[in-house]
Amino acid sequence: MMECIPRGLEFFSFKDSPRKKGYLPPEVFRLNADSLRAIEIENASIVHEFNTPLRNVAHLTILFSKFAVIIPRHLLPSVTHLRVSDWDDPPTPEFFKPFEDSLVSLHIGDVSCERLGHVLGALPKLEILNLPLDIGLEISSSSFVHSPRLKELYIRAYETYGNYLLSPSMEQSFLTLGSYIREFNPYLFPALVSITVSCDFPVYDTSRIRGDLHRACQALAQSLSAPNLQVTIGIVRYKPKTT
Structure with missing residues (x-):
């Protein structure tokens, strides 16, 4: 019944x-x-x-x-x-x-840069985008298209390596992240005013380098911010590396 x-x-x-x-x-x-x-x-x-x-x-x-x-x-x-x-x-x-x-708002799972370009092209009125980013994969954003209304971008940057010893260095991870964020330039995204990044990277000793990680986040955010663009980068979770 x-x-x-x-x-x-x-x-x-x-x-x-x-x-x-x-x-x-x-x-x-x-x-x-x-x-x-x-x-x-x-x-x-x-x-x-x-x-x-x-x-x-x-x-x-x-x-x-x-x-x-x-x-x-x-x-x-x-x-x-x-x-x-x-x-x-x-x-x-x-x-x-x-x-x-x-x-106007889209929250999606893993998607390649090429597919992301297709998504942006299909949604001309999109204002808020939330997506993950695997730092360990090769990133190419050459397929990004003009998205005139996108105002807020939220990124969860992470790595999928099963063996943390094969992971890229923290320096390389931040370089990759910075290069990716720079692709969201004012020519393709003229309305973009904020980018918020949550980093979920594996580290060896959280108690020893936690301060270094936060300083690296702040330095990268400052280098990417502009008068009309606020970039915020933070660490959301720590995964201790094992040998």
Whole structure:
């Protein structure tokens, strides 16, 4: 028997309502179509299971997505904030096409510089971008395109090396990070006013070099800042290296 479905919900998460409970997201969406403002779904394909437009939903979180699945614009016409936590296929411009006229904030998982250029090109009204950056990979931002409205950029810089002894030096990590940030120049991003970077780098002895790391962050941030651009760089977590 189907459980009683609450009405008047402003937020719904698929994780809170597994199918075994007796009801599916489509029923929740249909009965809360007017009140919902934010939804969190397991994957984009769930949207195809219902025909009720959610006209007031502004925040959409997709926990996992295959970018071959395109979300029909008429079902979510008012989405301005999109978060995709993980994906199986690299993002394509076609996936973001339904949001090109509305999306102002995007939080995405790992994406190559080339694909990031495609994303920026598909979202001309984007104002806020949050993304991770693997310092250990070769970085090329030559595919970046003009993004006239981007104002705020948030970067989580990290390394994926399983063997910390193979990781680049801290000096090299900061050089790579600095080179990447400089690619967000005023010619391509004229509206950009702030860049916030959270560094998650492996280190040998946090108690010994923590001060050096913070000084390096401050020095790099100062060198990248400009009268119209505030750059903030900080360490968010320490991973001790092992031998």
